Amino acid sequence: MSVPLNLREYEQRARELLPQATYDYYAGGAGDELTVRENEQAWAGLRLRPRVLVDVSACETATTILGQPVTFPLLTAPCAFNQLAHPDGELAVACATAAAGVIQTLSTMASRSMEEVTAASTGTRWFQLYCHRDREITKALVERAEAAGFAALCLTVDVPATGNRERDFRNNFQVPAHIPLANLVQYLPFGQDEMALHYYASKQFDASLTWESLEWLRSITRLPIVVKGVLTAEDALLAVQHGVAGIVVSNHGGRQLDSVISTADALPEIATAVQGQAEVYVDGGIRRGTDILKALALGARAVLIGRPYLWALAVNGEAGVTHVLQHLHDDLKLSMALAGYPKLSDIGPQLIC
Numbered sequence: 001m002s003v004p005l006n007l008r009e010y011e012q013r014a015r016e017l018l019p020q021a022t023y024d025y026y027a028g029g030a031g032d033e034l035t036v037r038e039n040e041q042a043w044a045g046l047r048l049r050p051r052v053l054v055d056v057s058a059c060e061t062a063t064t065i066l067g068q069p070v071t072f073p074l075l076t077a078p079c080a081f082n083q084l085a086h087p088d089g090e091l092a093v094a095c096a097t098a099a100a101g102v103i104q105t106l107s108t109m110a111s112r113s114m115e116e117v118t119a120a121s122t123g124t125r126w127f128q129l130y131c132h133r134d135r136e137i138t139k140a141l142v143e144r145a146e147a148a149g150f151a152a153l154c155l156t157v158d159v160p161a162t163g164n165r166e167r168d169f170r171n172n173f174q175v176p177a178h179i180p181l182a183n184l185v186q187y188l189p190f191g192q193d194e195m196a197l198h199y200y201a202s203k204q205f206d207a208s209l210t211w212e213s214l215e216w217l218r219s220i221t222r223l224p225i226v227v228k229g230v231l232t233a234e235d236a237l238l239a240v241q242h243g244v245a246g247i248v249v250s251n252h253g254g255r256q257l258d259s260v261i262s263t264a265d266a267l268p269e270i271a272t273a274v275q276g277q278a279e280v281y282v283d284g285g286i287r288r289g290t291d292i293l294k295a296l297a298l299g300a301r302a303v304l305i306g307r308p309y310l311w312a313l314a315v316n317g318e319a320g321v322t323h324v325l326q327h328l329h330d331d332l333k334l335s336m337a338l339a340g341y342p343k344l345s346d347i348g349p350q351l352i353c
């Protein structure tokens with residue numbers, strides 16, 4: 001069978017391979033999935049203003065993210081239960097990202113523990129934190145992330161409750177019992193009943209979290225904190241005031257509040273407001289090198305991809321993720337060459353109509 005040419009072909013192939021309910025869990029979003037669709041459409045709707053007769057014989061994509069060198073400005077987004085796509089799950093993503101020279105963000109809800117991922121990976125990793133009502137559990141997760149050598153904490157702030165994912169209700173979707181909540185298993189009182197574990201975890205997320213909670217988090221860790229799930233300049237400024245190192249402009253891939261602003265539309269006001277006081281990243285609907293170029297032009301330092309690496313994992317495990325990362329890297333370099341911008345530092349709003 002031929003190797004997929006692009007991320008859409010990976011999705012089609014994954015759809016053929018995965019059980020329908022798993023495909024729906026990955027692909028779906030909240031409500032009418034307006035935001036899922038608009039995330040992709042918003043990047044597609046932006047037009048570029050290329051320059052010509054620029055020497056683009058060498059396009060340079062290497063940069064840093066929170067001081068860590070990366071080969072190009074991309075991270076894998078935290079996604080729960082990578083083992084639903086492939087038995088190697090998060091370990092395959094760890095190896096593929098390390099080999100590609102980009103950063104992996106491991107979910108609190110991962111199916112491989114942070115210690116297992118650390119043992120498998122030589123790359124830079126961030127830990128995505130869901131703040132638990134039981135602060136002792138949160139503290140324990142933070143301490144473990146530090147001990148395991150994670151480079152940053154990525155605090156997800158758009159899940160005071162789980163979004164209305166109707167596909168999952170229709171399918172009565174349940175994570176199979178053999179796929180564990182690997183980071184949380186030791187804090188759960190239910191023994192081997194995995195479904196009870198998942199239920200418990202979803203009940204554990206702290207809906208009373210506020211900006212003050214960030215102060216508490218900062219007081220218990222020396223790691224830089226990145227907040228994920230910001231969509232307005234107002235919140236971006238509050239994040240800066242509370243000392244974050246980075247902000248991920250994200251609507252959780254359209255899985256939380258349906259009909260919120262697309263991330264491509266939210267990014268410019270946030271980048272303008274932040275004025276370099278924190279690094280700004282964006283995710284949601286990034287599918288092409290041109291999407292990365294547009295995100296950088298609108299003020300992002302890097303992008304995150306979610307579903308595309310899950311499709312690749314489902315199609316071909318670690319090799320699939322490696323291929324998708326290589327494909328996006330090549331596509332970014334080609335887009336920079338054709339747009340007449342061989343250096344990341346020259347890419348700016350003038351590139352967008």
Ligand SMILES: Cc1cc2nc3c(=O)[nH]c(=O)nc-3n(C[C@H](O)[C@H](O)[C@H](O)COP(=O)(O)O)c2cc1C
Pocket residue numbers: 025026027039077078079080107108109128156228250251252253254255283284285286304305306307308
């Ligand atoms: C199956 C799935 C699981 C996810 N799990 C998490 C999670 O555990 N924590 C989190 O912060 N975001 C989670 N997200 C959101 C992603 O981190 C990211 O924001 C989103 O997928 C980006 O959009 P994209 O899929 O269009 O690239 C998940 C997304 C998907 C598709």
